[in-house]
Structures are given as C-alpha cells and as structure tokens.
Amino acid sequence: MIITHAEPHDVSKLLSFREEAAAWLRGLSSDQWSRPYPADKLLATIEAGTVFMLRDGHTTAGTITLTPEAEEGLWTQEELAEPSMFINKLTVAREYSGQDLGGRLLNWAGDRAHRAGAQWIRLDAWTTNERLQRYYLEHGFTYVRTVREGTAVNGGPRVSGWLAQRAARAADHGFTDYTPAPALLPHAA
Template sequence: MIIAPAEPHDVTKLLAFRENAAAWLRNLGSDQWSRPYPADKLLATIEAGTVFMLRDGHTTAATITLTPDAEDGLWTDEELAEPSMFVNKLTVDRDYAGQNLGGRLLDWASDRAHRAGAKWIRLDAWTTNEGLQRYYLGQGFTHVRTVHEGSAVNGGPRVSGWLAQRAARLEDHGFTDRTPPPERLWFAA
C-alpha cells in the first residue's frame, strides 16, 4: 500500500469516510462525529499538506491527518513548548477493518514526526468513546488528561478532550511512502 498526500479531489472521499465512520460508531452507541464536517475546512487542511491517504491500488483504504498545529484549548503552554505533531481524523475504510492499518498509520505518523524533530505524537479522542481510548492505549499511547471545558463548538462542553501521547520514533510501518520529507519543527530553547 502507498501513503501519499491527499489532493483536493479527495474531499468527497474524506467526507464519505467520516459519514461512514459516524454511522458505524452510531451503531456502537457513540455520537462521535455526528456533526457534519465543513468541506471548506477539510479542503484547507488538504491544501496545507497535512492530510494523507493510504491507497491500495485505486482504492483508498484509510486516511490520517498529521499536523504540527494543536487544537486550541487542549494542551498546556509547557506541553506546547515541546516539539510535537498531532494526529487527527484517523479513519480506516470498513472494508479494510481488522488489518491493523490504523496501528501502522500511527507508526507512520510516529516515524514522520520523529524525522521532523518531534519528541511526541499527540492526539485527542472522544471523551465518551472508551473503546477508542483503549485502542490508543494499546497502540502505546499514554493518557495525559481529559479536558471537559474549552473552545467547544457552539459553547457546549468539549466532546473530544481525552488527551494522549507517545514518543515519536523511527518506525517500520511497511507502507510505500510517497510523501515529501517533513518540514523540520523549530522550537525556541
């Protein structure tokens, strides 16, 4: 399988991934990703070069967003002073479930973050999705804390504030990597 940057025409596929994942989660009793995601915001992340697609021939098997930018209100100033990259929107097509593609994408993200000079890969997960939290713990992440308040949409409580991190390191993810070399992170000492 090949991992490559997403392209603007991938917006439709990415929105469908999110809708399918939301339906699957709803069947599990979770309201995660129940709000529609704005296509223009997704396009902006693609154009910023932070969205990546895992392709199996002409089929997209999964996607991951990896960015040096933290979501507002989650991480402390001390944590933000550490070189880190942030994982978002990791989604595996249900036809590819059970093949550890998510774990391998997290390994790819760790490898890319390490090559960029990051100490950590960090993420936030849905606060009520304990199955997802256990998944990330099983992938070597450590729970940092859960943020319930902050810059939540519509002024309500934060729904994706379960914070976790793991050390960024060289990893053998097994994908053919067609992404450009990552830009080095620069932090004041």
C-alpha cells in the same frame, strides 16, 4: 500500500469516510462524528498539506491528518513548548477493518514526526468513546488528561478532550511513502 498527500478532489472521499465511520460508531452507541464536518475546513487542511491518504491501488484504504498545530485549549504551554505533532481524523475504510491499518498509520505518523524532530505524537479522542481510548492505549499511547471545559473549534461543547501521547520514533510501518520528507519543526532539538 502507499501513502500520498490528499488532493482537493479527495474531499468527497474523506467526507464519505467520516459518514461511514459515524454510521459504524452509531451502531456501537457512540455519538462520535455525528455532526457533519465542514467541507471548506477539510479542504483547508488538504491545502495545508496535513492530510494523508493510504491507497491500495486505486482504492483509498484510510486517512490520517498529521499537523504541528494543536487544537486550541487542549495542551498546556509547557506541553506546547515540546516539539510535537498532532494526529487527527484517523479513519480506515470498513472494508479494511481487522488488518491493523490504523495501528500502522499511527506508526507511520510517529516515524514522520520523528523525522521532523518531534519528541511526541499527540492526539485528542472522543471523551465518551472508551473503546477508542483503549485502542490508543493498546497502541502505546499514554493517557495525559481529559479536558471537558471550553468549547470545540466549531463552537459546540468540547466532546473530544481525552488527551494522549507517545514518543515519536522511527518505525517500520510497511507502507511506501510517496510524500516529501517532512519539514523540521521550529523548536526541534
């Protein structure tokens, strides 16, 4: 399997991934991702070069967003002073479930962040999705805190404020990475 940057034509695939994941989550009694994600915001992240696709031949098996930009209001100024990259929208197609592709994508993200000079990979998870929180803990993340106050970027209540991090480190993820080497973070050591 290969990792590539997402391209503008991937917007529809990414939106369908999100819908598929939301339907699966509803089956688990979770309201995560129940609100549609704006296509224009998704396109902006693709154009910024922060969305990556996991491809299995001509099939897209998964996606992850990895950015040096933190969502406003989640991390302290001290934490933001540490070189970090932030994971968002990790999704694996249901047909690929059970293969730990999500865990391997997390390893890929940690490896890429490490090569960019990051100390940490950080994420925020759905506050009420304890199963997802356990998943991240099982994949080496450490719980930091839960942020409930404030509002989400889209103006609604904050629902994704469970924060976790793990050290960015070199990792053997097993994917062939067709993306250019990451740019060094501005305050990387």
